[in-house]
Amino acid sequence: MGLLSFMVPVYVAEVTPKNLRGGFTTVHQLMICCGVSLTYLIGAFLNWRILALIGIIPCSAQVLSLPFIPESPRWLAKVGHLAGNENSL
Template identity: 55%
Template sequence: MKMADSQDIEKGSSGSLYQPFFHKDEKQQNSHDNGNLFMVILCTFVAVMGSFEFGSSIGYSSPTQQGIMEELGMSSEEYSMFGSILTIGAMAGSISCGRVADLIGRKGTMKMSSIISIAGWLIIYFSLGPLSLDVGRFLTGYGIGVNSYVVPVFIAEISPTHLRGALLTVHQVAIATGLLVAYTVGAFVSWRTLALTGMIPCAVMILGLYFIPDSPRW
């Protein structure tokens, strides 16, 4: 009997001695896979807060134009500068972020961009004139310029190949959602209040970064 059981195991048959161990390993593997999938989704959710911030920063200047110009007495030229200086900050952020991400990691870079963006939003909120508005707008632009690089890189590096395309799509969806929220909320609140709401995704990202690992490629 023992010899027959040994022969069954060597041949890879599903005998009574082999079957329980097979099921146990399968359950453990499924549990491990589910845990990995949850962490990948959590990492993606935290990262795309930067994408959401990207969209909300771009959309901020449209619904707030009338309120800012009336309250601060800005001319059309001054407001045009305020709106466009975001792209200058984004250029600076996108140029410098590659080296920064290699030095301090993807998580560190996302945290840095969130802190810079929060500083920019606070400056905008407390602004009393065009100069401080431009400084705040430049800082938020720098933050989203960094996010435009580090967020998709981080998602690509932590996601399995069969989910990579779908998860990277979330990055684009979050940008569009941020734009939509900025336009919608901006129609009902003041420009200073809308600046405060711009800090929410940054705060969520900073908090979430404490619960996720850094990229395995770094």
């Protein structure tokens, strides 16, 4: 949770246009707070094992969607793909 709270806003800030960066990083933090609160509320009524199984669903969706996310401009510049880097800034 701590690693994602650091890494995702950095990636989102690199990929999104300047006028949308603040909104996207704010929504990320808001969704973390909503997810933790929802897990707390559901956990009050369900067994922890069932709660863990429910938690596998969003994790699986993220793992399956990883190959489809775009590369960050910083990584493209580091690897030497400057043509792709210019279009994404």
